[in-house]
Amino acid sequence: MSYFLSDRYETQDVLYETSHTRVVLVRALDTGDLHVIKGIRKDPTTPEHFFLEASLLQDLSHPGIPILLETEEDESYFYIVEEYIYGDSLDQYLLYHQNISQDTFLQFAMQLCEIIRYLHTHDPYPILHLDLKPDHIIVCGNQLKLIDFGNAKILTSSGNDFQNFGTKKYAAPEQKHGGAVDQRTDIYGLGKIFSYMLLFLPMQKRLRFLGLVTRMLRYDKGRRIADISRVQDHLQRVWQKNKKEKKNKKHLLNRIAVVGSESGVGATHVAVALVCYLNRAGFYAYYRNETEAPTLERMLQYNMACIGQDGMIYHEFFRGYLDDGPALAKGEPPYGIQVIDCGCRTDVTAGATIYVCSGRVWQRQEKVLAENMILVGNHFSRQEAGQYARVQKKRMYLFPWQKNPFHTTLAVQRLFSKMIERELLCEKKKQADA
Template sequence: MYLAEHQKLGALRAIKQIPRKKADATPVLSEALLLKNLKHPGIPIVFDLEEDEKNIYVIEEYIAGESLEAFALHQSKISEKKIIQIGIQLCDILIYLHGQKPSPLLYLDMKPEHIFLCAGQVRLVDFGIAAYLDGKRSAYPSYGTKEFSAPEQWTSDQPGVWTDIFGAGRILSFLSEYASLPISRGLGRIIQRATQTDMKKRYVTAEAMKQELVLLEQQKIFKRKLRTEEHLLKKIAVCGSGIRSGTTHFSIALNSFFNEEGLRSFYREANDSGALWKIRRMRRRIVEKDGFLYSGHFCGATGLTDERHIESAFDFEIADYGCQVEDTAQIAYADVIILLLGARDWEKEEAWSAIERYRYCEGLVLVCNYGDEKTAREYAKRAGRRVYCFPLDADAFCVDAAKISFFRTLLQKERW
């Protein structure tokens, strides 16, 4: 497999090189010919087939993103909203495949390694054992990955659209193991029905499964709207009491938490640290789309974003000012101002000065860094107000249990 760049378009392409004498060349070619006739945003594009005397070359779309397996491992917690959205997109792909004429196309190999997340879009890859439902059983006695494949794939029973539905249900079950909270009864019922051993008890079509997922998502949106009379973009300014007080780390962590919880947020760099450029350069599996950088749950604005769409597309803007606020009037626009306080002995004098400087700002929230509860209590006593203690944290992008607990407490007590 090679990564190449189209010289005229400047677009990346993946190229599979298949030696003509190789034993498994035929299945790879069959997959390429099958994909060449499929056009769906959730399915990779095969652009062309080329050949020379020794090799056959399959030129495919380069999929930039991470597999569902990697996504689950990198993020210790996943919101139910995210699980539902993934389920809906999987069903959309299956609806397209099962709607092929003259016969439905069965995918038959649903598993986390074959599902990629690319800037919010689910992409299904590896159609190596996909087959048209023509009434004939595959010559192989068993196929697929046993953990995620339907029982009929390992017996003499005929596979069908219900087989892929079972696979989609198993994917949702897999994701639910990483859910930030126990999944709702509604989602549990959908998973249970999709993964019934008895084929007749499963959803008849992927469309029927999608309808129930969409209904569940709408119910959750409705409940959320009841809590919020009007959608307004809440703007959060994160400021530091001194150099290296951790505003970028905190801002990324808050952004990742919000998005994991289903509260749409983006990070905006409001200082000259060049953090976004460094993230783009150093972090693997970065996806750039519509003026934003995506990595796991992180979403950062690059400055190329259409500002007109931000108000409706996001719930929170997190602006990282570092320690570069010369006048608090500079951040008067913010609904919330988070002042991050250093907790080390040599940082305390700066922290006291910052508390006094920001004291009369509306929406001020004081946060002591490094998990130093003793210093947080010291600041709170002297300031005469609550000071939160951000836990000691190694990876800003990872949403772990300690940060989930911290941020949920913050949201509840500050009534965001």
């Protein structure tokens, strides 16, 4: 590391290294924040785009674009110090999840449009990214980050003919064939990303976006959508229509408690799995921990999740609310369905309580359950479950075995679907439906 930088940063890890380039993860000595230092060796073959990326990022300020902290050099290297972006690439995220909800698609698509709009309306000249692809988009909590501006160009008033930039699979025809590029070139690349994301949506949901994507991907640039704001308008209309459809759906109770008959019966597992299922199904739900166990803090400690500015932590379809986060400072909890992990304590304010009990003899509790309690059994045989349900005069849901609560199996999804339909609808809505 440069002498000028070693007095301010401590090396944590070497992320990437070649004969010409070195990328290092560092920690700032004054703040403790993590940053990335990109170093490139000084010689006649030093790529021009390295310097262009540095000069571009210096002028950009957007939550979806990495922050350039400083540039430096010594006798052997040029250095760029950037914000460290934690998360998975969009490609990794999609392949890992295999399917996403329409809400997730819209949130991702609208964030990407906003980043591209910022670049295309940059003053005094528009900036073209020219290498849009899923690998260059990082899912960082609830914020997408667009990275790698090595191929970006400033579009001056005189116009430019840039050739052979971008990745072949996502590059627009004019990039491949040496034509002039403009904002429509980025719109083509964004359309390719959208078409890839649509593969992970249910078939019936894809139809709403196929017309838009087709217009973004027209081979003839003159017939392609020319302004990113038109893409944003289309997505906003679908978003509003989606909100109206949700209003007509049956509403879930907004506070659901999960209580264990005693410690160790799996109440936290059930609570986490329910949050993941609800978010995956298109409902906004979040987990609140009212036990003494530091569940969410441990997730952060072991890098299982990342924290957003809203005081929530994010991991795949899971969302958890930190009671000491910014959301609490605002004086009100976030909007959405609260799934409260109560441990062994009851919550009288909950609209419904999921009571988790164990079929193991040493963990059984003979207790009369309240009317609003939903009985969930862990480690019960069907015969034992039937006997216990008759004693309690309640329906019992047998929770299927699953190794990871964040990855809801089909059996768990079917269980929660039945539970929602039978038990977790708002009473007001039930009466309206009767």
